Amino acid sequence: MRDIELYRAILGLQEPWMVMNNVELDMPGQQVVVTVDSGPGPFPCPICQTPALGYDRKLRRWRHLDTCQFTTIIQAEVPRVQCSTHGVKQLAIPWAKPGSRVTAPFEQLAIDLLRECAVKGAAKMLRISWAEAWGIKRRAVARGLARRRAEHRTLKQSGETRLTGTKYRWLMRQQEMTAEQHDAFRTLQRSDLKVARAWLLKEQFRQFWDYTYLGAAQKFFARWFWRATHSRLKPMTAVAKRLKCHLANVLTYLNHGITNAGLETVNSTIQWVKKMARGYRNVENFKTAISFHCGGLNLYPPQSW
Ligand SMILES: [Zn+2]
Numbered sequence: 001m002r003d004i005e006l007y008r009a010i011l012g013l014q015e016p017w018m019v020m021n022n023v024e025l026d027m028p029g030q031q032v033v034v035t036v037d038s039g040p041g042p043f044p045c046p047i048c049q050t051p052a053l054g055y056d057r058k059l060r061r062w063r064h065l066d067t068c069q070f071t072t073i074i075q076a077e078v079p080r081v082q083c084s085t086h087g088v089k090q091l092a093i094p095w096a097k098p099g100s101r102v103t104a105p106f107e108q109l110a111i112d113l114l115r116e117c118a119v120k121g122a123a124k125m126l127r128i129s130w131a132e133a134w135g136i137k138r139r140a141v142a143r144g145l146a147r148r149r150a151e152h153r154t155l156k157q158s159g160e161t162r163l164t165g166t167k168y169r170w171l172m173r174q175q176e177m178t179a180e181q182h183d184a185f186r187t188l189q190r191s192d193l194k195v196a197r198a199w200l201l202k203e204q205f206r207q208f209w210d211y212t213y214l215g216a217a218q219k220f221f222a223r224w225f226w227r228a229t230h231s232r233l234k235p236m237t238a239v240a241k242r243l244k245c246h247l248a249n250v251l252t253y254l255n256h257g258i259t260n261a262g263l264e265t266v267n268s269t270i271q272w273v274k275k276m277a278r279g280y281r282n283v284e285n286f287k288t289a290i291s292f293h294c295g296g297l298n299l300y301p302p303q304s305w
Pocket of ligand 1: 045046047048049050083084085086087
């Protein structure tokens with residue numbers, strides 16, 4: 001397979017985008033530059049999708065996932081179109097968000113690394129600056145929060161007000177509720193809302209910490225894991241998979257009779273965030289980090305290619 005065909009396949013580009021005939025390999029610089037082109041047009045206006053004439057082009061570059069050990073750059077002359085309604089607009093690019101200097105798959109890898117390491121460590125592994133790594137973290141949180149608000153808004157628009165004012169109720173233990181709160185909550189719980197299904201899984205998992213026998217705990221976890229990964233709730237699937245990775249450690253806790261580990265998880269993660277950052281310069285950054293690590297947000301860039 002020739003290099004152009006290889007990159008066409010692995011980048012998964014769709015019409016009108018295609019890999020041009022010049023994939024440049026810079027051996028001393030350990031770098032591959034893949035030039036991508038959109039053809040002559042006309043192109044759809046990014047707002048109304050009406051075909052519009054090209055206005056001008058601007059050369060842009062994005063950092064992509066490495067090709068073996070080589071830093072890989074995608075480069076393209078991105079057209080701007082002149083729409084009769086919306087004026088001059090830049091064509092939407094399927095592999096990166098507007099204004100981003102990295103591709104969506106690179107951003108996803110960065111988010112995974114930032115979840116596991118301090119910003120400095122992740123930046124070093126990704127060969128980007130501290131400020132770039134922090135920017136990815138901040139944008140990921142903004143995206144996750146926007147998605148959460150959108151879900152709430154959609155529910156509200158469809159006349160769904162059941163969730164309004166229940167934010168803290170979901171975090172409460174049932175024993176702490178008044179009889180009235182309890183009744184209202186039972187109704188919510190039985191609903192088909194995503195948050196209700198997630199809450200149920202969280203509540204069911206609470207039982208795990210009461211096990212004292214290893215075998216029984218393992219059996220319980222296997223059943224819970226199946227339910228969580230079949231819940232059609234991406235964040236719950238992610239949590240379940242993460243717990244499974246650490247299952248050996250978690251079971252050790254049970255063996256030593258430390259039963260409130262579940263409640264301690266969020267606290268210890270916050271402490272870990274604090275330690276990793278060795279003191280945040282401002283409260284906003286600290287809040288961003290907590291939302292990033294403990295907010296249960298969907299942080300990934302949208303997958304459009
Ligand atoms: Zn338009």
